[in-house]
Amino acid sequence: MKGTTNKSENKKMSKGNCDLVSVEEAKVGGNLGGGGPLKKGPWTSAEDAILVEYVKKHGEGNWNAVQKHSGLSRCGKSCRLRWANHLRPDLKKGAFTPEEEHHIIELHAKMGNKWARMAAELPGRTDNEIKNYWNTRIKRLQRSGTPIYPPDVCFQLMNGSEDDHMGTLPIGDTHHHDLLQGDSIEIPFVELNNLLNSGYLSYSPKFLDIPPSSMLRQGVSSSHTYDLLFPTMHPPKRFRESETLFPGLDGSVSSALPVFNHYMDYTCDLKAAETLNFSSSFDQDLNTNDQLPFGGLSGSHALLNGNSSSSEPISGAMKLELPSLQYSETQPGSWGKLASPLPSLESVDTLIQSPPTEQTHSDCLSPRSSGLLEAILYESRTLKDSRNNPPRETLDISVMPDVKKRSSMNPCGTDGDPNSPLGHSAASVFSEYTPVSGSSIDEHQLVEFMLGCDAMPETVDQDPSHYLVKKEISSLIDFSRPDALLDLCWFGHRNDF
DNA sequence: AAGCGACTCAACCGCCACACA
DNA sequence: TTGTGTGGCGGTTGAGTCGCT
Known part of the structure; x- marks a missing residue:
């Protein structure tokens, strides 16, 4: 303050x-x-x-x-x-010290908007103080197009720093779900669980046995990644609302619940994708000449339109906001500098509220250009449209034994049960999802990063031999891990390291 | 100097969880 | 088990200040 x-x-x-x-x-x-x-x-x-x-x-x-x-x-x-x-006599007056500011950033990356908890870690500071500081900081960074979390904080979060602060959070804490909260996307886990429990996802039992936070705590990036990835999946207190609002939701996502549909679709995609190996983006890339890379779908903003626009009350406290990390993407080493500023929240809001048009259809933002939230929404839209239009086969996953096997396990039917919420193959999800030139979900970057290798230059992307190598490498990644996809999303989202 | 927009921050509001009768 | 009171939390608001033109 x-x-x-x-x-x-x-x-x-x-x-x-x-x-x-x-x-x-x-x-x-x-x-x-x-x-x-x-x-x-x-x-x-x-x-x-x-x-x-x-x-x-x-x-x-x-x-x-x-x-x-x-x-x-x-x-x-x-x-x-x-x-x-x-x-209070123990209040610390005066400006935040640089150390405190850094601490706040770290804490926010881990906890989201848990101001009281953050305040508990900053002696003499109040939640209100921190909240105000953060909000003004966000607005400032928004305007400047600067990422909220500095790379060092991101690295710290991903490199097992969960011992420190996260370790202080009791796993059995009734507030563990708080870890899933961040800035604004609210994804009703109750609904997700319902859907998963419906047997749609072969992986769901394992998935659901793990509390969200502890589940995500597994693996490299753990809950930190989750926080960064889904900074605002909201706690059950919100879910309760959705439970009562949509009591009939029993696994098949009602079309009467458009907003949830999108989120559910996405989360299901997430799960469905986990049952498959990550299909490459590059085949897709080669097949996107005269069509939109995602099947000519309307943009994510269009997706939001008519469903969750602010003109109409959103049930279940569905509220959209960009995760902090999405505010912008910077080029490597460009922390603090404007690389390719994304729309500010205000402009995003404008996008959300603007009516869907054919124009937006073709001008839609691709995930790579607008960050993970866009990707999520975009993917959801993709999924929707794919029900009406059979997915384009861009990658023959049938030649991938593991994929084949897992695909057959997918009760949803990867060949597209038209009535299923996920009436198309998860492979196609990834094929369609993959960015054209790969700045958001760039598999080779991903693989490099995950393997600690930095040897594959961007220029070889279109080289089939390199592609094969990359496929080999990516096959080493255990995408069946519950958090693998989250890691992917996160790594795919990052491009500023 | 005036106008105006951005910024800051204290305070309020609504909701929720918990304790207790 | 239910109703009520209380405290806590996070989001939002509005008034004052700052800084630029």
């Missing part, structure tokens, strides 16, 4: 001519009233004094009693807030 408490207080005091009036003066002057209507607005020094006095006497807690016993015309909540944010 940059030491603004005193500043603001002075500000307000001087403005309101409330110069350190005594308690008695305050009472007489109407700031205090006991039985009268509760006062709102800025606190005066007199009120502060009363509150401090009261807390010294009675200790913290029982805030509603403050009004009764002290005569303060403030509700208990307000008293608590004032005490916690401004009057």
